Amino acid sequence: MKSPIAVVVLAAGAGTRMKSALPKVLHPLANRPMLAHVLANAEALKPARIVGVIAPGAAEVAAAFAPYPTVVQSKPLGTGHAAKAALQALEGHKGPVLIVFGDAPLVTTASLRKLVAACARAGAAVGVLGFVARDPTPYGRLIVQDGELVKIVESKDADATERTVAFSNSGVMCIDGRLIASLLGALRNDNVKREFYLTDAVRLAREAGHKAIAVAGEEAEFQGVNSRAELAAAEQALQQRLRAAAMAGGVTMIDPATVWLSADTKFGTDVRIGPNVRFGPGVSVGADTVINAFCDIEGVRIGRGVLVGPFARIRPGSEVADGVHIGNFVELKATRMGKGAKANHLAYLGDSDIGANSNIGAGTIAVNYDGYGKHRTVIGADVFIGSNSSLVAPLTVGRGANVTAGSVVTEDVPANALAFGRARQVTKKGRAAALRAKLKDRAAALKKAAAERSGKK
Numbered sequence: 001m002k003s004p005i006a007v008v009v010l011a012a013g014a015g016t017r018m019k020s021a022l023p024k025v026l027h028p029l030a031n032r033p034m035l036a037h038v039l040a041n042a043e044a045l046k047p048a049r050i051v052g053v054i055a056p057g058a059a060e061v062a063a064a065f066a067p068y069p070t071v072v073q074s075k076p077l078g079t080g081h082a083a084k085a086a087l088q089a090l091e092g093h094k095g096p097v098l099i100v101f102g103d104a105p106l107v108t109t110a111s112l113r114k115l116v117a118a119c120a121r122a123g124a125a126v127g128v129l130g131f132v133a134r135d136p137t138p139y140g141r142l143i144v145q146d147g148e149l150v151k152i153v154e155s156k157d158a159d160a161t162e163r164t165v166a167f168s169n170s171g172v173m174c175i176d177g178r179l180i181a182s183l184l185g186a187l188r189n190d191n192v193k194r195e196f197y198l199t200d201a202v203r204l205a206r207e208a209g210h211k212a213i214a215v216a217g218e219e220a221e222f223q224g225v226n227s228r229a230e231l232a233a234a235e236q237a238l239q240q241r242l243r244a245a246a247m248a249g250g251v252t253m254i255d256p257a258t259v260w261l262s263a264d265t266k267f268g269t270d271v272r273i274g275p276n277v278r279f280g281p282g283v284s285v286g287a288d289t290v291i292n293a294f295c296d297i298e299g300v301r302i303g304r305g306v307l308v309g310p311f312a313r314i315r316p317g318s319e320v321a322d323g324v325h326i327g328n329f330v331e332l333k334a335t336r337m338g339k340g341a342k343a344n345h346l347a348y349l350g351d352s353d354i355g356a357n358s359n360i361g362a363g364t365i366a367v368n369y370d371g372y373g374k375h376r377t378v379i380g381a382d383v384f385i386g387s388n389s390s391l392v393a394p395l396t397v398g399r400g401a402n403v404t405a406g407s408v409v410t411e412d413v414p415a416n417a418l419a420f421g422r423a424r425q426v427t428k429k430g431r432a433a434a435l436r437a438k439l440k441d442r443a444a445a446l447k448k449a450a451a452e453r454s455g456k457k
Helices: 034-043 059-065 079-084 109-122 180-185 200-207 228-248 432-456
Strands: 006-011 049-054 070-072 096-101 126-132 141-145 148-153 167-176 212-217 277-279 283-285 300-302 318-320 325-328 331-333 342-345 348-350 352-354 365-367 377-379 390-392 395-397
Touching: 006 034, 006 059, 006 079, 034 049, 034 059, 034 096, 034 109, 049 059, 059 070, 079 180, 096 109, 109 126, 109 167, 109 212, 126 148, 126 200, 148 200, 148 212, 167 180, 167 212, 180 200, 200 212, 318 331, 348 352, 390 395
Parallel strands: 006 049, 006 096, 049 070, 126 212, 283 300, 300 318, 325 342, 331 348, 348 365, 352 377, 365 390, 377 395
Antiparallel strands: 096 167, 126 167, 141 148, 141 167
16 A cells, blocks of 8 residues: 555446436436546545546546546457556556446445555455355356465356356456556457457466455445446445435434435534435535425535424525524525524525524515526515515615515615505405405306306307
């Protein structure tokens, strides 16, 4: 581990089984592209270099690798051919070279580090990560004798004895940087597919008198993604991992299987989460906060001791300070809620600033769009907004002001002012009975007319 590490990420696969215009490695898991997971795990090793191998014309994939360089595999001629494409970018590197796959996002940094460390201890030229498969049928087998990896045999080429071996090849490989050029240069494509197999590096290393080893990992880490069904399976596996990490960090989940997290979701301690809650990208939640059932939260920083939901939606660009209440059927969009502010029922607050300890009544709407542009509503501290109010932006309501229920407010309200924005009530005494009689007569006439029309037909 003392030698600097280089990481080669193979991401040139066509991904035809995905049936998508989006390159396979850019399909998201936990709201982050698969490739980004692979790069994050590689970055945690603090490597000297990361190099991506991409297909011709894969500009989107190249952009996803930035700031790391990419090289192009000119033709799809196998994993060995793809790894060869990276040799020029590795020139001068003498430490271990990890070769990983852009469509294998569940491989952990810990397993990669374990492989590199094992190669260093054993003085191995080649090391391979393997796993004991519940069903090894589709996988190449790692044949180990006396602690050394003798060969990797593809499933279709295995004899009866080799087919009984459950120790399977993950594809992740570590090669001594001093030997990688000679080993990959010796690869041949004298096989049925006429492809260059990276697995042949094991045989070539041993033929040259070098050592090869296999290191065991957990099968759950080595789920590749080649189809939409496998993408869904990888999502489930990653969600289980994220939930387990959150609960280990002090988060309570009433029904963990129904809580969906993003790769970057952050929680303080003693956060409680109800069932059927989705966290989109860019969410952090402070300690002692309660997220009740059926909430959708994305792109927001939530403070300590906040109460959210049930059935609340918080959209990107929002900030929720300590002690805020966001109640049932309340939606925030690009809105900042000051400390202790409350919006407990049935409100839409878009492009708004809500001051500390202000209360937003049920049915309140921040009317932020005029058909041409979005405008902000700014509400000071200690403001009371009555129920069923419409706040037509751009608008400022000063500190300590009171907007009465049912108001449509179109002009700024000064501090400590009382604002009415509704028609004056008119009461006609004794007129209810006459109105009922009139309505009854009209209903009867309509019914009679309908019957006559039906009879004519």
